[in-house]
Amino acid sequence: MAKTDKINYSCPSGFPEFLPGEKRLESYLMDTIRQVFERYGFTPIETPAVERLEVLQAKGNQGDNIVYGLSPILPPNRQAEKEKAGDTGSEERALKFDQTVPLAAYIARHLNDLNFPFARYQMDVVFRGERAKDGRFRQFRQCDIDVVGRGKLSLLYDAQVPAIIAEIFEAINIGDFLIRINNRKVLTGFFASVGVAAENIVSCIRIVDTAEKVGEVKVKKALKEIGLSEYQVEKVGDFTNIKGSVDDVLDKLKSMTETLDNSEVLTQGISELETVISGVINLGVSDKRFCIDLSIARGLDYYTGTVYETTLIGHEALGSICSGGRYEELVGTFIGEKMPGVGISIGLTRLMSRLLKAGILESFAPTPATVMVVNMQEDLMATYLDVSQKLRRSGMNVITSFDSRGVGKQLQQADKQKIPFCIIIGSEEAAANMCSFKDLRTGEQMKVPIAGLAGVLKQRLVQ
Amino acid sequence: MAKTDKINYSCPSGFPEFLPGEKRLESYLMDTIRQVFERYGFTPIETPAVERLEVLQAKGNQGDNIVYGLSPILPPNRQAEKEKAGDTGSEERALKFDQTVPLAAYIARHLNDLNFPFARYQMDVVFRGERAKDGRFRQFRQCDIDVVGRGKLSLLYDAQVPAIIAEIFEAINIGDFLIRINNRKVLTGFFASVGVAAENIVSCIRIVDTAEKVGEVKVKKALKEIGLSEYQVEKVGDFTNIKGSVDDVLDKLKSMTETLDNSEVLTQGISELETVISGVINLGVSDKRFCIDLSIARGLDYYTGTVYETTLIGHEALGSICSGGRYEELVGTFIGEKMPGVGISIGLTRLMSRLLKAGILESFAPTPATVMVVNMQEDLMATYLDVSQKLRRSGMNVITSFDSRGVGKQLQQADKQKIPFCIIIGSEEAAANMCSFKDLRTGEQMKVPIAGLAGVLKQRLVQ
Numbered sequence: 001m002a003k004t005d006k007i008n009y010s011c012p013s014g015f016p017e018f019l020p021g022e023k024r025l026e027s028y029l030m031d032t033i034r035q036v037f038e039r040y041g042f043t044p045i046e047t048p049a050v051e052r053l054e055v056l057q058a059k060g061n062q063g064d065n066i067v068y069g070l071s072p073i074l075p076p077n078r079q080a081e082k083e084k085a086g087d088t089g090s091e092e093r094a095l096k097f098d099q100t101v102p103l104a105a106y107i108a109r110h111l112n113d114l115n116f117p118f119a120r121y122q123m124d125v126v127f128r129g130e131r132a133k134d135g136r137f138r139q140f141r142q143c144d145i146d147v148v149g150r151g152k153l154s155l156l157y158d159a160q161v162p163a164i165i166a167e168i169f170e171a172i173n174i175g176d177f178l179i180r181i182n183n184r185k186v187l188t189g190f191f192a193s194v195g196v197a198a199e200n201i202v203s204c205i206r207i208v209d210t211a212e213k214v215g216e217v218k219v220k221k222a223l224k225e226i227g228l229s230e231y232q233v234e235k236v237g238d239f240t241n242i243k244g245s246v247d248d249v250l251d252k253l254k255s256m257t258e259t260l261d262n263s264e265v266l267t268q269g270i271s272e273l274e275t276v277i278s279g280v281i282n283l284g285v286s287d288k289r290f291c292i293d294l295s296i297a298r299g300l301d302y303y304t305g306t307v308y309e310t311t312l313i314g315h316e317a318l319g320s321i322c323s324g325g326r327y328e329e330l331v332g333t334f335i336g337e338k339m340p341g342v343g344i345s346i347g348l349t350r351l352m353s354r355l356l357k358a359g360i361l362e363s364f365a366p367t368p369a370t371v372m373v374v375n376m377q378e379d380l381m382a383t384y385l386d387v388s389q390k391l392r393r394s395g396m397n398v399i400t401s402f403d404s405r406g407v408g409k410q411l412q413q414a415d416k417q418k419i420p421f422c423i424i425i426g427s428e429e430a431a432a433n434m435c436s437f438k439d440l441r442t443g444e445q446m447k448v449p450i451a452g453l454a455g456v457l458k459q460r461l462v463q
Numbered sequence: 464m465a466k467t468d469k470i471n472y473s474c475p476s477g478f479p480e481f482l483p484g485e486k487r488l489e490s491y492l493m494d495t496i497r498q499v500f501e502r503y504g505f506t507p508i509e510t511p512a513v514e515r516l517e518v519l520q521a522k523g524n525q526g527d528n529i530v531y532g533l534s535p536i537l538p539p540n541r542q543a544e545k546e547k548a549g550d551t552g553s554e555e556r557a558l559k560f561d562q563t564v565p566l567a568a569y570i571a572r573h574l575n576d577l578n579f580p581f582a583r584y585q586m587d588v589v590f591r592g593e594r595a596k597d598g599r600f601r602q603f604r605q606c607d608i609d610v611v612g613r614g615k616l617s618l619l620y621d622a623q624v625p626a627i628i629a630e631i632f633e634a635i636n637i638g639d640f641l642i643r644i645n646n647r648k649v650l651t652g653f654f655a656s657v658g659v660a661a662e663n664i665v666s667c668i669r670i671v672d673t674a675e676k677v678g679e680v681k682v683k684k685a686l687k688e689i690g691l692s693e694y695q696v697e698k699v700g701d702f703t704n705i706k707g708s709v710d711d712v713l714d715k716l717k718s719m720t721e722t723l724d725n726s727e728v729l730t731q732g733i734s735e736l737e738t739v740i741s742g743v744i745n746l747g748v749s750d751k752r753f754c755i756d757l758s759i760a761r762g763l764d765y766y767t768g769t770v771y772e773t774t775l776i777g778h779e780a781l782g783s784i785c786s787g788g789r790y791e792e793l794v795g796t797f798i799g800e801k802m803p804g805v806g807i808s809i810g811l812t813r814l815m816s817r818l819l820k821a822g823i824l825e826s827f828a829p830t831p832a833t834v835m836v837v838n839m840q841e842d843l844m845a846t847y848l849d850v851s852q853k854l855r856r857s858g859m860n861v862i863t864s865f866d867s868r869g870v871g872k873q874l875q876q877a878d879k880q881k882i883p884f885c886i887i888i889g890s891e892e893a894a895a896n897m898c899s900f901k902d903l904r905t906g907e908q909m910k911v912p913i914a915g916l917a918g919v920l921k922q923r924l925v926q
Binding site for chain 2: 008014016017039041043044051052053055062064066069071073085089091105108117125160283284334366369404413
């Protein structure tokens, strides 16, 4: 067979793919995340990979992202057709770059068929024309939840978010983590109340948001550079140094408002934060899993209230592994309705690839099969097929070997794929309705009746 | 809030999306299919949505399909950058239009990291620039399995395929179906042995393949038109009229070879078919689920041996709901190695949308939640949150209502979403650690201790 020379069959740069053991790990993570989302009543949706370009670009939606436009390419044998028998490409379309703009479009498209508050999850891949050399992916999976109200939305939905985050990361068992909670109104309110001009507040928040990375000295310098007074910089220092238990932080914040003018927004933010924290406590989230962190702001300008970041303790360099917040004007834009929402996103592809590299997660075995029925004698194939089907019907994943090489080679094949059990049946065993099984993890070999095989293997699997 | 006028936020034509209840049905179907695939040891992979254009077009891979090329579009605020800080679009890429070409590329990319025979499944979406007005989708999900060998591949892999198809369609419970099995060598061998010129055989197969649609008279006419003699047309009629049990068909085929010259390929095809059928029987597939159908050929030229089609009985107009076959020169092309494979594909999006339309499948409830904890008194919210968490920890999907309207409105909301149970707790119940639950399906209302609630609800769910 001739090789098709010169074809570059590698993945396009920035478009990664996984080996089977990695894909199995991803499936497991997705199943776990999905299960937690559903526990809280979030329902799945999936929007097309492709949206109209005007949707992706409406109201500055595209942000800084490069998106991928689509252009139909006819096959060589149909060039003469001028696309008559297919997509003419007359609609400008592009691949989605996040799940939020499509959520807004989805809600507009199905407004009367949805129940509000609409709590949905979505685990699709999205596409961004990132610089590939930064190790960023151009296609990656995001696991998002959002709950969206019409007109208003209880703050208790904000309180559920940390409970969901905690449950997910406890379930996937990647070590200790800390969910850091803040409220944008606390930040903007504070800056307003120390007299920072409205147009400077966003810059101040951005600077404060970098504190953990650059340190306090640089933050103060940067704040001075954008025009804050000595007094204001001092106050910012006091503010971001408020630490302690959630009760301590709330108390210190409240006492701070007493000495400040113009503190309505700050007071509102503190009140919201207090409601959210109280809900988180009532939901039984362990207090070692969450804190109030007044320095976090989330860069994204659309957050208006609660914001979240999640840090994996001991692996702070990974950055936030799950973030989000509350927004007012994000998903109602297409229909001109106020639709407050709160949501989070787990960047699964990036998270998994980094956790694998850091050795925090390990690939799964390359096959879901836990049993291989060995082909010892071709003339017993009917028995091998029958035993395989019996095991499958009892819920096991089974490979029947059709390999004509010796038993040793087949056991090697099983071992290479990390299949724990091999079933070996010769004429004598077959005649007695018996079989031998070998546990490749321990090297043990045992003879058992075929009728009891599934029970024995399943018991060993859970040990 | 101002409406963004003039934005057409509908889905681009041909790119469909589902309501939550439909998406939940799709998830269920995917989980069911995936479970059966894994029972037989198939392992998941996912390839990027995007491949290099040269991969999609190599060796005529693109066929008649219009593919979607990608072109990076900078956001309005970055037009000056000339794409320097992102994807420059210098690589020609397009969206995949099937899972087979990407499988070939995947195997080439990871040859030394895979175990052969490589049995993989893949359930991604693919993209084709079809004519949208034909009711065809431009984005749709395909659930594929293929097992690929290096150099050779046992025919017993072909025998597993009908067992897998039968298990899937029994599990999703859409009525009786028939898996029709044939072998391309039987067809080509037969035509060669009655003296049809090699260059005419593919046309003959195509004509025979239409028999079910157009009837025997038109088939005979068409065969004459491409130059077959009276005798040959007669023989073709005898051949395609071979019906009966699998044993009958195999016997009639074998006796036919005795009267024909040049029957080596035919004999090989019959022998392959016999091996496959014998495997299917040994795998315990019920004989009402499969047959030999000498008229099926699968239009796709790359099949070289076993071919499969699956008909939903009573709904023949749906066409084949699951098809595939064996091929020799499909996945080894990039590395110039002979890699025979056998596989099938379920066009899930199309199948589901047609089964929904035909009333064979029904949408799921719009939420996975089976319990709503009603907000009767705001001051008992801590109790409501606690009860909700207890139910979640016992494995139930729960919505806590934060609705400040009356209980009646909340029950209506639950009913609209087909949530079976509502939990209602007032001050008295809370003090006694009791709760009332209402079964919205029957209207029954009962008082039970909170500690026993999960058990009672779960029992009712399985009734």
